[in-house]
Amino acid sequence: MRTELNNYQNNLPLLSLDKVSFSWPCGNKALDKCSFFIPRPGLWMLVGSNGSGKSTLFRLISGMIQAQSGGFLCNLKPALMFQNPDHQLLLPSVESDVLLSLPKTLTYRESRECVKTALNQVGMVHLASRPIHTLSGGQKQRVALAGALASQANLLLLDEPTALLDPDSQKMVIETVKGLSQRIENPITVLWITHRLEELDHSDGAVRMESGRLSAWNSGSELQKQLNPLAGRRV
Ligand SMILES: Nc1ncnc2c1ncn2[C@@H]1O[C@H](COP(=O)(O)OP(=O)(O)OP(=O)(O)O)[C@@H](O)[C@H]1O
Numbered sequence: 001m002r003t004e005l006n007n008y009q010n011n012l013p014l015l016s017l018d019k020v021s022f023s024w025p026c027g028n029k030a031l032d033k034c035s036f037f038i039p040r041p042g043l044w045m046l047v048g049s050n051g052s053g054k055s056t057l058f059r060l061i062s063g064m065i066q067a068q069s070g071g072f073l074c075n076l077k078p079a080l081m082f083q084n085p086d087h088q089l090l091l092p093s094v095e096s097d098v099l100l101s102l103p104k105t106l107t108y109r110e111s112r113e114c115v116k117t118a119l120n121q122v123g124m125v126h127l128a129s130r131p132i133h134t135l136s137g138g139q140k141q142r143v144a145l146a147g148a149l150a151s152q153a154n155l156l157l158l159d160e161p162t163a164l165l166d167p168d169s170q171k172m173v174i175e176t177v178k179g180l181s182q183r184i185e186n187p188i189t190v191l192w193i194t195h196r197l198e199e200l201d202h203s204d205g206a207v208r209m210e211s212g213r214l215s216a217w218n219s220g221s222e223l224q225k226q227l228n229p230l231a232g233r234r235v
């Protein structure tokens with residue numbers, strides 16, 4: 001699988017970084033000649049110790065910061081999602097929050113339709129009128145996902161999306177995201193940062209970030225084996 005995935009680089013990737021470096025103004029070198037590509041839509045996972053550069057990579061892919069050297073190509077529309085949905089959901093109700101993410105060019109009727117479609121995709125349409133503060137953590141994460149989908153993003157950058165969730169909500173969010181990445185029509189591309197090694201089982205491929213550099217693609221199970229004896233624990 002490793003070879004199969006890494007050979008994909010010969011095709012036109014959806015996203016690629018070629019020896020990208022980035023240092024924060026204080027001098028922290030967060031990305032160091034980092035090379036990486038995403039071959040096709042799917043659920044792709046990224047692991048690595050604290051401070052290794054994962055969130056910095058997401059900021060770069062989402063356009064919040066620019067590479068200081070190296071090549072960067074992205075043929076997808078990204079949306080960034082954080083581990084705490086309370087940092088992301090701004091309006092009082094489910095429906096109004098998703099509405100905020102829509103392109104401003106839509107008519108009222110189109111907007112309502114888009115909100116419904118996005119909520120439907122994450123199994124939350126029945127809770128459209130619920131106040132946000134009455135939702136569980138997992139439900140809030142799915143509303144944040146609906147917002148990303150409504151913005152017409154086709155690359156979801158999920159930074160430890162299940163870190164604050166209990167096992168049931170964690171399962172629900174993984175299944176929702178996996179389903180979106182596998183659907184026949186317009187499958188989305190997901191890049192998922194995790195410290196929970198058991199989540200690698202759900203991935204289509206996984207990479208490890210170390211000191212600002214990413215490894216080649218592995219299967220989730222291969223990477224779990226490499227990370228033994230830590231497998232099953234948080235890294
Ligand atoms: N806004 C910032 N200003 C200055 N330095 C930063 C900033 N954000 C991150 N860094 C530094 O960049 C390096 C990489 O940090 P980053 O947040 O990307 O790591 P991470 O892999 O996401 O870690 P974690 O697993 O703890 O979330 C660290 O040395 C960190 O201190």
Ligand SMILES: [Mg+2]
Binds near residue numbers: 054055056159
């Ligand atoms: Mg981080």
